[in-house]
Amino acid sequence: MCCNHTLENNKSTDQKPDESFELNLITGMSFFDPHVHMTSRTTDDYQAMADAGIVALIEPSFWLGQPRTGVDSFKDYFSSLVGWERFRSSQFGIKHYCTIGLNSREANNEALAEQVMEVLPLFMYKDGVVGIGEIGFDDQTPLEEKYYRLQLELAKEANLPVQIHTPHRDKKRGTQRSMDIAIEHGIDPTMVIVDHNNEETVKDVLNKGFWAAFTIYPFTKMGNQRMVEITKQFGPERIMINSAADWGISDPLAVPKTAALMKQQGISVDDIRLVTYQNAITAFAQSGQIDESDFTSGIDQSIKFEGNSILRGGQQPRINKSSIIIR
Ligand SMILES: [Zn+2]
Numbered sequence: 001m002c003c004n005h006t007l008e009n010n011k012s013t014d015q016k017p018d019e020s021f022e023l024n025l026i027t028g029m030s031f032f033d034p035h036v037h038m039t040s041r042t043t044d045d046y047q048a049m050a051d052a053g054i055v056a057l058i059e060p061s062f063w064l065g066q067p068r069t070g071v072d073s074f075k076d077y078f079s080s081l082v083g084w085e086r087f088r089s090s091q092f093g094i095k096h097y098c099t100i101g102l103n104s105r106e107a108n109n110e111a112l113a114e115q116v117m118e119v120l121p122l123f124m125y126k127d128g129v130v131g132i133g134e135i136g137f138d139d140q141t142p143l144e145e146k147y148y149r150l151q152l153e154l155a156k157e158a159n160l161p162v163q164i165h166t167p168h169r170d171k172k173r174g175t176q177r178s179m180d181i182a183i184e185h186g187i188d189p190t191m192v193i194v195d196h197n198n199e200e201t202v203k204d205v206l207n208k209g210f211w212a213a214f215t216i217y218p219f220t221k222m223g224n225q226r227m228v229e230i231t232k233q234f235g236p237e238r239i240m241i242n243s244a245a246d247w248g249i250s251d252p253l254a255v256p257k258t259a260a261l262m263k264q265q266g267i268s269v270d271d272i273r274l275v276t277y278q279n280a281i282t283a284f285a286q287s288g289q290i291d292e293s294d295f296t297s298g299i300d301q302s303i304k305f306e307g308n309s310i311l312r313g314g315q316q317p318r319i320n321k322s323s324i325i326i327r
Contacts, residue, residue, distance in 0.1 A: 031200060039080065124154065130287040213240050
């Protein structure tokens with residue numbers, strides 16, 4: 001084992017898993033992370049993701065850890081997802097897409113939710129918006145249901161895929177309800193990506209014809225090894241994995257690390273490619289917004305976004321993918 005290519009989970013925590021990830025096993029492979037909140041991540045994360053083979057990602061709209069107090073904060077956030085954050089990603093050679101939506105937690109503030117619903121159509125038709133999301137249930141309240149239904153109608157009208165956040169509490173019932181309501185609204189299951197699945201929900205989601213996405217959480221819930229087992233059991237069809245990395249303890253390299261573990265445990269390269277790259281593209285390309293040839297457009301860090309650069313005093317722009325370190 002070459003230590004240069006081994007990335008160990010040696011974060012400062014007692015819950016350190018004993019598996020290491022041999023990223024050399026996946027050298028040359030490309031990955032698509034269809035759920036990662038880059039707004040909350042650093043340029044180091046972008047660099048590490050690019051170096052591990054992530055060529056494109058989707059950033060769903062979500063909540064920011066504390067409730068927003070006005071609709072303007074939502075507007076600025078959505079603008080950033082289609083503007084500054086996309087630019088930042090491009091500076092590391094990663095194609096950035098997003099989904100636009102009112103998250104389930106903030107759907108519970110009805111006065112504000114009404115205003116957010118008014119602005120969603122201003123953003124959902126923008127370039128690089130590949131769906132409505134992440135929407136659905138958190139506490140499974142009547143207001144969450146109300147805005148979930150309204151946003152399903154928006155998705156239907158725009159013919160955009162739907163990215164569903166399923167609740168962490170009472171997950172099985174919440175997942176079931178999310179799917180039943182989507183069907184009730186006449187949405188084709190092939191247009192719906194049901195996220196945060198686990199062993200309890202996957203069978204039902206696949207049987208009903210929906211896409212089943214899995215979030216690989218470090219230390220808890222759906223860990224990398226559990227995902228390997230699920231792929232062995234259910235095969236690669238309509239399954240995709242993501243990191244859902246955000247402002248909490250999470251791992252933006254969850255997709256390539258899980259791919260390495262899959263390779264190590266005998267899952268074929270074709271199957272790994274489906275769950276870590278192709279299925280997400282097939283699902284979200286139904287938006288008409290994804291063109292794989294955009295993934296290899298190169299890097300030019302001399303470009304600015306409305307006069308702003310990611311570079312700081314004295315740093316030299318990086319203009320291709322061959323150098324690893326930003327000087
Ligand atoms: Zn999320």
